[in-house]
Amino acid sequence: MGFFSKFKEGLTKTRDALMGKVESLISFGRKIDEEFYEELEEALIMADVGVNTVMGIMDDLRSAAKKQKLTEAEELKPVLKQILVELMGEDKAELSTNRDGLTVILFVGVNGVGKTTTIGKLANQFKAEGKKVILAAGDTFRAGAIEQLEVWGQRAGVDVIKQGAGSDPAAVIFDGIQAAKARKADVLLCDTAGRLQNKANLMDELNKIYRVIRREMPEAPHETLLVLDATTGQNALSQAKLFGEATGVTGLVLTKLDGTAKGGIVIAIRKELEVPVKMVGLGEKIDDLQPFDPKDFVDALFAE
Structure with missing residues (x-):
C-alpha cells in the first residue's frame, strides 16, 4: 500500500467525523450566512481542531468568502482546503540524523502513549535501511517497560542495553552511548520514563539524561521526539506544551491516529506549537509508523 493510501485509510475516522459533518453543511443549495458559519465552527471544534485554531480558520474563511464574493456554501470547500494547506505548511519535516x-x-512522553512501540517500529525502519541500531532501556520506573523494549528489540533484530528495574536512567543511557560507540552503531534510540505524577522529578530526570548525553556527545541528542496519543485530543496539546517547556522537544510523533475521530488535533498542534509533527502511527503493524506529510494529511481529509 502506498503512503497516501495508508494515510487515507488511517484517517478514515477523522475524515468521517470532520468532513462528514462539513460535507453535510456545505451541501448543494445552502447559502452562506451566520448560522452556516456557526455550525461549521462547531464541527471543527468537535473534531479537536482547537478553539483558537478554529477561530483563525473561520476568520480566514469569512475574509476569503467576502473577497471572492461567494454566496453558496459549496463554493467554500476548496477555500477551506487551501486554508488548511497553508496552515499546515507543505514541507515534510525529516528526522535529523548525524551523517x-x-x-x-x-x-519522551507520558505512559501509555505508545512510546516503546514507536521506538521498536523506528528501529525496524532504520534496520531495513541497513543501519546498525541499538536501543537503550531508560524507562527503569514502569514495571515491564524493559521487557517490552526487549520484545521490540527481538522483533526488529537489534541489541538492547539495559540495567535492572529502578536503576538510574541516566546511567543506562550512558551505557547505551558507550555500547553504541564501541559497536560502531549508526543509531541509538533512548527510551525514558513517562510518569507525570511528580512532574518535578520527571523533568529533573530528563535534564540529567540530557546532561549525560551532551557530556558524551556535545552535538546530541540529534532529535528529542515527544510521543503523543492522538486519541486524547486536546490533552495531547497540553502535554506537548508541558514537555516542550521542559525538554527542548525537536519533533512530535502522533500515535493511534487511525483509531480516533480526533485527528483534527494535528491541525491544532501545527498552529499552536512551533514544533513539527515528524511521524504518525497509522496502525498496529511494525511498518505502520509513517513520516508525516502535511499536504498528504489535508488531501487525505478531503479525499472522496
Whole structure:
C-alpha cells in the first residue's frame, strides 16, 4: 500500500467525523450566512481542531468568502482546503540524523502513549535501511517497560542495553552511548520514563539524561521526539506544551491516529506549537509508523 493510501485509510475516522459533518453543511443549495458559519465552527471544534485554531480558520474563511464574493456554501470547500494547506505548511519535516557517525534520538512522553512501540517500529525502519541500531532501556520506573523494549528489540533484530528495574536512567543511557560507540552503531534510540505524577522529578530526570548525553556527545541528542496519543485530543496539546517547556522537544510523533475521530488535533498542534509533527502511527503493524506529510494529511481529509 502506498503512503497516501495508508494515510487515507488511517484517517478514515477523522475524515468521517470532520468532513462528514462539513460535507453535510456545505451541501448543494445552502447559502452562506451566520448560522452556516456557526455550525461549521462547531464541527471543527468537535473534531479537536482547537478553539483558537478554529477561530483563525473561520476568520480566514469569512475574509476569503467576502473577497471572492461567494454566496453558496459549496463554493467554500476548496477555500477551506487551501486554508488548511497553508496552515499546515507543505514541507515534510525529516528526522535529523548525524551523517558522520552515531545518531542519538531521545524519546519522551507520558505512559501509555505508545512510546516503546514507536521506538521498536523506528528501529525496524532504520534496520531495513541497513543501519546498525541499538536501543537503550531508560524507562527503569514502569514495571515491564524493559521487557517490552526487549520484545521490540527481538522483533526488529537489534541489541538492547539495559540495567535492572529502578536503576538510574541516566546511567543506562550512558551505557547505551558507550555500547553504541564501541559497536560502531549508526543509531541509538533512548527510551525514558513517562510518569507525570511528580512532574518535578520527571523533568529533573530528563535534564540529567540530557546532561549525560551532551557530556558524551556535545552535538546530541540529534532529535528529542515527544510521543503523543492522538486519541486524547486536546490533552495531547497540553502535554506537548508541558514537555516542550521542559525538554527542548525537536519533533512530535502522533500515535493511534487511525483509531480516533480526533485527528483534527494535528491541525491544532501545527498552529499552536512551533514544533513539527515528524511521524504518525497509522496502525498496529511494525511498518505502520509513517513520516508525516502535511499536504498528504489535508488531501487525505478531503479525499472522496
